[in-house]
Amino acid sequence: MIRRASLAFVLLLALSITLGANAGSHEHIVLASTTSTDNSGLFDYLLPIFEARTGIKVHVVARGTGQAIRIAKDGDADILLVHHRRSEQELVAAGYALARHEVMYNDFVIVGPRGDPARINGMHDAVAALGRIAAARAAFASRGDASGTHKAELALWRTAGIEVDAAGAWYRETGSGMGATLNIAAGMSAYALVDRATWLAFRNKGDLAILAAGDPRLRNQYAVMAVNPARHPHVRAAAAQTFVEWLTGPTGQAAIAEFTIDGGQLFHPNAQEAGR
Amino acid sequence: MTALPRRPPTVSALPLTLSGVTYTARERHILGGVSLEIEAGPRTVVLGPNGAGKSVLLRICHGLITPQEGQVRWHRSATAARPVRQAMVFQRPVMLRRSAAANIRYALNLHQVPRAERHRLAEVALARTGLTEVARTPAHHLSIGEQQRLALARAWVLEPEVLFLDEPTASLDPASTRAVEDIIRAIDRSGTKIIMTSHDLAQARRIAHEVVLLHRGQVVENTSAAMFFEAPESAEARAFLAGELLW
């Protein structure tokens, strides 16, 4: 009896494997983006709308910004959506990507333990807040992975005049994505810099809460770019162009604005604003 | 018992000639300059105390071991139109993890016997050795006596011209020993040359037509069984018969 059940199980397994083959010949493009964007759930919301509209499947490869850019440079993706202006401009200048189109923005916030040893709660000056954290030698979890978030963080430390390379043990570089870094921050009751979208979507906040926000220097601008077919002839240029136009067009922008978590809007569409 | 049909007459593989065969292993001299001629016909038993080199001698004859010096020559060379057909049965039978009949069929398969023939011949072989009842039993579930009979059946089904047996009953009880000896006699009657080692004098008396006495890697006597047991020539032979030749 057991033997027959096991044989049936094995046959079921074999069957499921052959049936589990993926659909295949849908038109598709590969989008290289950041973990912060993906973890927020934006793509889960946005892309089905796009697919329903155009029949094009979008495969999202989510990495840190640095890696996403490298993927686009290598030609392993058709579209790039990241949030570091200088890197994006360099990419266009070097001919790897066609024009840079601003899409949406949100902001970074500084989260920390409710006990707030550095006393930054309620501050709107991000640079000063980081200064207090350094002065108090309070634990700070940095991504340390050359991502857009990490680069933004480093820019703020520089403005504050603080050398994080020479910082003491309170400055922890996790070398990981946003989620992993937040897990670590929650686990050791540390401060961290995080984009609001990821924070709202994050489910292991522990003792952490938003303590400082609202500084214009914390603005986080996202841009989309199509990989240059002159560089990589194999990219799906037409479909990529369709996506860029949709995302920056009225439907895409409206969809971005509609994406909320717990009533809070995560991304603010701004493709119409003049941007370069 | 059904016997296989007589093979057509052809140039015999025997006599088997050894000249100056020497074998050393791990710095121990096992065989030293053995020269021997084994003729077709009589059942040959190689006798000697433990460590005399009997097993090694047999393996060299069968081709499992290469001697450091000396030659092993069959009368009909190995590259002739019909290669020499030999088989060997070891002291402990080695069976594959499959049924008794399947073990025999495996050996037949190695010799390119077609499928239907394999089944038929295996059945015959099992019948000849009294193993029909256990044809479908996994071989390693059989008693060691049955396994040894199975080994004989497997060797026999290949119709060897020469059958080597290395102490085939050393691990068996008296009843199995007798059964095995009966089979050996039957194989002999069907035309296969028997070359066997033993350290058991009583068995040698029962089986041998001729005796080769090996002592410390040398052939010390090689005569008919009658001569050996009644009027041995060498001192070693006399000592061996008296149970005093140890090693």
Place this chain on the structure above:
Amino acid sequence: MHEIWAALATAARLIATLDRDLVEIVLLSLKVNFSSVALASLIGLPLGASLALFSFVGRRTAIVIVSALMGLPPVVVGLVVYLLLSRAGPFGVFGLLYSPTAMIIAQVILVTPIITALTRQTVEDLWGDYREQLRSLGAGPSRALPTLLWEGRFTLTTAVLAGLGRATAEVGAVMIVGGNIDHLTRVMTTTISLETSKGNLALALGLGIILVVMSIAVNASAFVIRDSVRESAT
């Protein structure tokens, strides 16, 4: 502790409702893992047996290398395969990066040494027992190879299951070469990793529980089948 209860509840809910995403992820995991192990066995079983049976220059070195390869860090394998399959790499023309095929390739590289090394040891031990008798019957190493693989089938099943375990647990390499793309290359392990990074610890643990249960089911069936085959008269 609360997380663990929440995890069990989540796991039960996902299974009971046959959550569509879960089913998709499970099927993809099974497909990738079983394909990898099948391919790795196809390579590893004869390769391991050959290493055991044939002597050639450098045989001992080869055996040492195969054993060492069992400890290949998966993330290194993932990186190398990524560099090879990337459009910027030598095999980029095939466009295999970020596909289940790429994941299977990486896993085959990780699993084959395990199966090869275990097969080699098994066949070497068997050859030690069977060599004289098989040679006497007329079977040299080449002819004995398939025979010994069949003889060792029970031990070799364990080797294959070890390979399957390795494949099932793999997350680093498949993440790099597969990209963890939703509905395409997202498997159980990468989903668990993703959900953990999103802070969804209960969900991640729940998926982990399901993964372990699946693994137990596969191994249990293998053993039951093996035992019943063992007992029946062939």
